[in-house]
Structure formats: C-alpha cells, structure tokens
Amino acid sequence: MTTPELLAVAIAVLLAGAAASLALARRARLAGWVSTAFVAAAAAAIWVVVVRAFSSRAEGEATVLALPDLGARLSVVVDPLSAFFLAIVATIAVVATLYSVDYMTHFAGNTLAKFYPILLVFFAAIVGVLVVSDFLFFLVCWELMTLTSFFLVTFERENAASQRAGWKYFVITHAATLCMVVAALVLWRQCGSFHFGDLLAALAQLLATRPLLAHTVLGLLFIGFATKAGVLPMGDWLPDAHPVAPSGMSAALSGALVKLGIYGLVRFFGALLPASAAAVGWGIAIALAGTASLFVGTLTALRQTDSKRLMAFHTIGQIGYICLGLGVGIACLRTAPTLGALAIVGALFHAANHACFKACLFLGAGAVLYRTGERDMNRLGGLAAAMPLTAGSSTVASLAIAGVPPLNGFASKWLIVAACLLAGMAQPLFLILGLVAMFISLATLASFLKVLGAVFLGQPNPERRVSEVPATMAAAQVVLAALCVLLGVLPFWPLRFIRDAAAASVPIAVPSASELLGGPWGLAVTGGGAALALWSPLVVAGGMVVLAFVAYGLQRAGGAGRREVAVWTGGEEHAAATVRYAASSFYLPFKHAFAGIYPRIRWRVPAFPGGLRRAFDVDAWAYRPAARLVERAAGAVSRSHVGVPQVYLLWIVVGAVAVVAIVLGLVG
C-alpha cells in the first residue's frame, strides 16, 4: 500500500472505532477495549508510514481533492518531520486509550458515548493535521482537533470548573485560529494557493518586498501556533483545561496536542526563517518567549497544590524549553549550521521526551485520583507502599522532567543548554537564557520532589484503603516510564531520526548525525574539530548501578539495621494525616519571592453605551412614532364622519361645486 492509502486506512479505522465505541457506549470496559484495539490498529498503520518516511522509500505528495476556485487542494505528504510527530502521537494515543479502559469506569453520571468516539475522532484529526500540506485543510483538521478536545475537556458535565475551562480553551484557541486564517489569506492574496510550499514562497517574497506586512503575518502565525503550544501569555488556557479533563485525555493533551503547536512552528518558522535576514530577530523573539514561559510556568508550578494543575504549569515550562531550543536554532542556523542544528534537534528531542514523561506524570496523577478521589496534594501522602508501580513510574518521570541523568530529559536539556551556551559566545543573550534554563531545571526538580514527597512518601492515611491501580492503567504508566529510561540511556538512536526530521524541515544543509552528535553510545558536541562537550549515558548509568550495588553491599556487610519510628510530635497525640508535611508547606520563601509572577487579570466587559442602544432601537424613535402619526391622522379624518345624512349631502354638494369649478377653471 502507498502512504496515502495507509493513512486513509488509519483514519478510517479510527472513525470506525468511533462508531463502534458509540454503539457500545453503555458497556464501559468493553467500549474501552474496542477503542484500544482500533487505536492500536491505526497506530500500527501509522508506524508503518513513519518507518517508510524515514527509510529511503519516501513518497511524493498525493492529492485527494481539489477546490480550484479557492486554490486549495487536500494533498497529503509525510516527510520526516511529520513522521516524527506522527510517531509521538501514535504512541501516546495507544497508551492513553489503554489507560482509559479502567480509568473511565469511575465516572458514574456521565455516559462514555461522549468520550471514546470523540477521543478517536480527535486522534484522527491530529493525524490529519500532521499529514496535509495545504493550509486550508490544515486549518480544518486543526479546528476539528480543537473542537473534539473541547468536548473531552468538558467531559464532566456537571462540573462548573470544567465548563469554564473548556469555554476558555475553545475561545482562546479559536481566536488563535482566526489569526492564522488572516495570515493565510494575506499570503493567499499574493500567490492564489494554500499549499504550504506556495505560502512559504509568498512569505519569503513578502519579506523582501514588504517586510512590515511579512512580519505581521509571521506574528499572526506565531500567535496561532504558540497559543496551541501553550506559550505564555496565550497559553493561559492550559493550566485550566489540562486538570479538568479525564486523565487519559490530559495525557493526550500534554503529550500530543500541544506538540502540534511546536510542529506548526517548525513547519513554518523553521522552514522559512533560517535562510532569511529575519532569522536572528525572530529566533531571539521565539527564544525569549520560550524562556519567559519556562521561567514563569515552572515557578508558578512550584506554588501549586493541585497535582494535575501543577503538571499543567510544567507543560508550559517544558514547552518553553522547546521554544528556547527552536529560537536559538533558527537564529544560528545560517551562521553556524552545526550549532543551529544542534539546538533544533535538541528542541525536537525534548518534544518527544516531554510527551513521554508528561503523559506518564498525568497518568500517575490520574491513578492517584482514581484510587483516592483527590487531586489536592495536601490531603494525600504515603501512597508509595500501596501503589508501587504508580509511585515508581511517577518517580522515574519526575526525575526525567527535572533533567536528572541518565534519563531522557537530561539528554535533551543538555543539548538545548549546550547550544545556548555555545551560541552565547557570539550572542551573549543566549548565554543568559541558557543559564536561566539551567536554573529553572533546579526549580523543576524541587517542584517534583514536592510531588513525590507529598503524594507518595510520608505516613499513609489509615482511614483510606488504597491499592494499586488495575493492570491496564499500571501498564500504560510503566511503558512510558520505560521509554523515559530507554530514550535517556540510548539518546543517539532516536536522535538519528530526529536529525533527519530537522534536516528535512530547514532550508539549510544539516551535518550528518554522527558529525553533529558523535558516536552511537553517547553524545558529543564538536566545534572546530575539538570535542566541546561529551555525554556518555551508559557510563554514568553503569557507574550508578555499580555504586548502588556497592552501597547495598556495604550496608549488608556492615549489618546496618533500619528502624521505623513514628513522627515525634512533642508528646502530643495527632493523627498521622494532620502532622504530615503538607504540599503547601514546601518552598515558602520561593512562593513569597515570586508571588506576583503569574498575575490573574480580571477582564471588565465594557458597558454598552446607552445612547447607541437607543439609536439601534429604530422602533422607538421612528416606526412607532410614525405609526402613531398615521393613527392620529386617521383619527382626525374620521372626525368628519358625523353620522348625519344632511351633512354628508352638504359635503357632496360642496364637492360637486368644487369639481365643476376646477374643471371650468382648467378648460377656461
């Protein structure tokens, strides 16, 4: 089968799965298993497409449908960049659906007819977004994705918070989409086509002839993509919408949906800017937006006590890292291709890594929610013993997101920060941004130590009986955690393909994978023939394993015992739950220092001017007075109807005389 056929099969399978799960909606678990089977089948087809796109058997563009009047055609092409994101989406989709099989059973009052079918259409829309090469149909898929995710976010019908969050999400992202519509139309006016290639050519030409208009278009596109990606301040929808969605959907939102904003940025900005004179300016702008996001997002996350909200803020932060890498890459690619490619590759790698660990973290938070009904970390604690798999996966993912070696978060952050620091030699701003990113990694670690400490460690609440989540939910988490380890220990393996994706999307030749990233067992950044930085995860991981065995051996050899004692509360008697070190007690100085970093702006809707309202009410000042006038005139005329025959006769005579007089006057 050709690539378009495979994609058509994947989308048809997803839609068929939507229909099947709609029919089975009354039987929650069965609907879940059926959906998982369909998603898995579609994911298999997509993986074939991905493998094919990265192999030499890549195929050209295929046109399905054309609208000649608009210069739009539904054409499909899978290049390595699309394939890279397709791989992320296919993986996350399977895991999130599998997880939902048992998770969704605990929503009693809500029918699953509005979960699985919409979820599967949502995945189909994402596939559409990634494969079409025409902006009009891109927008159609993009908004289909938004509207399906809106219904998934507002799944809990009676929860006012989820309704508000869903509304905010849909309206903000719809506004962003309209910005993209304007941008596309301006370019379409120049070239009469919506094809990506034509639009980019028109934009490049516009940059040369009318730079102001071109930068406006770029700004509109940036707003469109960055809003979806969750870059602040447009990403303000994200901390509201992620927590209220069912956890499988939160994972899909953070793992897949926000990545598409990054996809759009790479597809347009990465493909156009590096070769143009505007590269440095826009590169710095994107990097600054990213740094602002990672700074504000992560420090705000530090203040949160709602586990899923905290993770949503970290999504903003991690997207900030990706944008930082992207910005540095775009700015440097022309002058220093190796450095720029390194930054872009690091950014894309971080996108994949973020999908793994953030999805895992949301699933972990969901697992805790499933068993305890709590998202408030102040009321949780001591779950590690009862939920070992969840606790273990969440720990791995937490360390990964914080960038602890040898996990995957470290590898990608290492690339991004290395690129920032090296680019800082020429452009000191990037040095500062890189240092900020490094400092914020620490804040991320602190934030997740809080999560691990408050949720999994400490004394369990004896009144609450908690057990490990069902196998499907545990499996989903363990798979993602294993991916975090795997991608971290063997970073060169995925990075080889990511280099291909980056190379396919930028207009400047990118060095080969081994030139760019060093050997197969580690990473090396070289500059001017000398190795500038090295990262050997296997050595570090091996060393850590050896050290762990040594420590364990020493402990055994020394016969050091462990003793467990209750928390000492000065002799007072307290329940374990009340003397726990609660989540809100962490990092108070930080919270005070950065209290106003995420301001809540209250919009005041301006009152509608009363004068204008009266002017619009044409009835009041025109029609009703006119009608009354007519009525009064009719009344005046009717007064002549006195009901006396003699008077009427008199009128007739007078009238006859008048007529005769007029006729005589005219004739004479």
Next chain:
Amino acid sequence: MLSWMLVLMVLLPALAAAVAAVVKGAFARWVAATAAAVVAVLAVWCCLAGYGVSYRVTLGDLPFLAGTASAPVPGVLLDPLGCILLLVVTVIGFLTVLYSTRYLSAANREHPEGPAGQGRYYFWLLLFLASMVGVAISPNFLQLFIFWEMTTVCSWALISYYGTPRSLAAGFKALVMTGAGGLFFLGAICVLFVKTGSFEFAALGQLPGDWRAAVLVMLLIAAWAKAAQVPFHTWLPDAMAAPTPISAYLHAAAMVKAGVYLMARVVVANPEVPPAVAMLAGAMALVTIFVALSYYFIQDDLKRLLAYSTIANLGYVMLGVALGALGSVTALRGAALHILCHGFGKAALFLCVGAVAYVTGSRSISALAGVARTMPLTATAFFVGVLAVAGVPPFGSFWSKFMIVAGAMRLAGAIGPVVVTLVLFESLISFAWLLHVAQKVFLGETTPVACVNSDPPPAMSAALVVLMLGCLVAPAFGIPLVQWIGR
C-alpha cells in the same frame, strides 16, 4: 419534463394546502407531510437533473402583456443559485412539517395544541412552501414579486397563529414592514418596465446609469425589509411569537433568505452594479452584523437570541453579495453557500429550542441548565448547530464564511483586509457567546425546570438528526454546486 416537474412542485403543495384546510384534525398533518416529502424528493431530483446548467422554459404568455413586454412572463428557471434556495426550502420545509406533526400536540408543554386549529396551520405552511418554491424558480422580476408577496402573507398568518395579542401585534408588524418593503420592489419593477419594457433580471443592465442605481437601491430596500436588515431589523425578533417550527423555517431558513436571494439574483444577472450601490449594500451589511451582535448579550429568550443571530448571518450573505457586486465572484459563491449552510445550522438550533420548550415548557436561558442530562440528542444537535452557525470547521458555515472572507481578500485595496478583520472579530465574539449559552443551557447542574423525561418524540428527533447531518455534509454538495454560479 423538468419544467413540468418544477410547476408540479408549486402546484402540489398549493393543492395539498387546500386539502389540509378542509380535512378533519389529524389527517391534515399526514397530507402535509406527504406533500412536503414528495416536493423534497422532486427538488433533489430536479437539482440533480439540472445540475450545473441554467435551465429555462417559457410557459404560455399573459394576454394583457402580449406585445407590450419584450419577453413572455410566466416561466420557470432552474440554475445553480435557484437550486441552492430550492434545496433549502424543500428539504428544510419537509423536516419542518415532519417536526410539526408532533410539535403541534397536546403533549407540548409550552403550547398545548388540540387537533382543531391544525388545518389552518398546515394550510399556511404548505402555501408558504409553494410560494417559496415559486420564488426559487421565478425567471423574472414580476413572477418573483408575486410569490414574494405570497410569502409575506403566509408569514403574517403564521406569526399570528396562536392568536394572542402579542402574536397578533408581531404578525401585523411583520406584515407592515415587509409589505412596505414590497412596495419598493413594486416601484422598482414599474420603473424597469416603463424604461425597458421588460421584467427580465438582465433588463436592469439596459437601464441608463442613474435609473439603474435608483432601481437597485429600491430593490435593496425591499431586500433589507424582507431579510430584516438594518434599519428594518426590528420585526424579526418580535416574529418569534410564531410557533417554533415556523421560526425555524420561515424566519431562519427560508423566507428571510428570499431578500438576500433577490440581491444575489440581481448580481448574478447583472455583473455591472454601480460600485456606490455595492458599497452601500456592503456597509449596511457590516452595520447589520454588528447591530445584531450588540443585542446578543441582553437576550434571555433563546429564540430571540437566535433571531438576532439570523439577522447577523443574513448580513453575511448580503456582504458576500455586495462583494460579488464589487467584482469578487468567490464571495458571491460564498454568499450562496451561506444561504444553504446557515439554513441547516439555524434550523437545527431553532428546532432544538422547540424541542426543549416542548419537553420543559421553557426557553429562558436563565431558567434552563443541565438539559443535556435528559435530552442528549437535543443537546448534541444544539452544539452541532452552534458550531455550524459560528463557522467552526468542518461544519458548513466555515466554508461559506471562508469563501466570503477569501472573496473579500481578492478585492484590491484596503477593503479586503478591513472586511476580513471586522467579520472575523464578529465571528469570534458570536461564537464565544453562543458557546457560552449552549453550555449554560445544556451542561452544568440540572435545574428543576429542566428535570424532564427524555428527548422529544421520534418524528422531532429524526428532523434534528437529519439537520445535524446536513450541517456536516452541506458543503460537500454545496461547494461543487456554487462553483457554477457567476461563470
């Protein structure tokens, strides 16, 4: 063959109307449903048979005009633009009749209705269907005008159907305002006939410059009155006193479309419209869009909110037509497509409101909440309708609105970007508000008013399902069809 089918589509509902008026009680609705179904099937067949061509036949001649008028008057015309209106009128007309068969019943908690008065209802409804088909297939101004005024009368009778003082006043107001607009139409026809000796649409092009502008402005005033555009926008919200299926059909999908259809017809037949008139039409359309928007936020009655949304969307069609008159054929096609797509979306919304009122007895935004719990199908249809009317892809209005704004972009100078910005701004605000209202009414905690049993009866639900599908697939057959307009 085709011509007689077209004539049959006018005569059949008119005949059925007469039958429905005299037969007893429940039988009337079966007569009406059958006739409407046959007409809908015929209309689809005709549109397929006459796909992409302009089919025109003269049927006899009027003796008193023989020799005076340069072309015979009675005839039929089926072209892509007429097909669009014909499909809207007949398909949604059938669904409305189907819906009405259950809506007008004793089980209706808003307006319990015995079988007694129903013959009158179906008489006017079918007569309206016949006259609307007549509007869609009229080949000249005179014939169009006759059917046009017939729709006005039907509208008056149906708005006043319940006979309450409010509905009587609303019906009278609608009659006076649209009737006054009709006088301008008549004036335009008189001038045209005196100056050119013809009632043809294309005869406008033979008028000398100043007269042409005057006639066009008179036609424009007639269209504004019919389509409830500023400054004649005040009758439509009051007309919501009509039974809800009537509001869905006459005052959202069909009759008000006659106004914009007239202007589209004029522009299709006469590409050379004086720019000043086109600018006037476009400017008033923009004013209408924003005036209607300004009323959204103070409505509590769902039907009145939808009425203002209808006014705004008719403004969109008018805008597209005006841009078409300025030379952008894409916008003109978008306007024609919007007639179709908006018809499906808005009819779905109105029929949902009717279903909610049927089951709960209320259509107040503040009193209703959490209706989706017991009426999932209605809630789905309402959300689909909101997304369709607001222009969220992949639903219908996205494509039509997109074609209108893209058409605006085609024009030279600053008009395009300004129009696009204004239109998209309105689009966003109205989308946000409609979504908010949909969430308020259908989601959240269920209020006592909304504690009801279930979705409406199957006939009403079926109409909702078909309209939902229509919202999704309308562009699929609408876009190829409108490509033939303006060739």
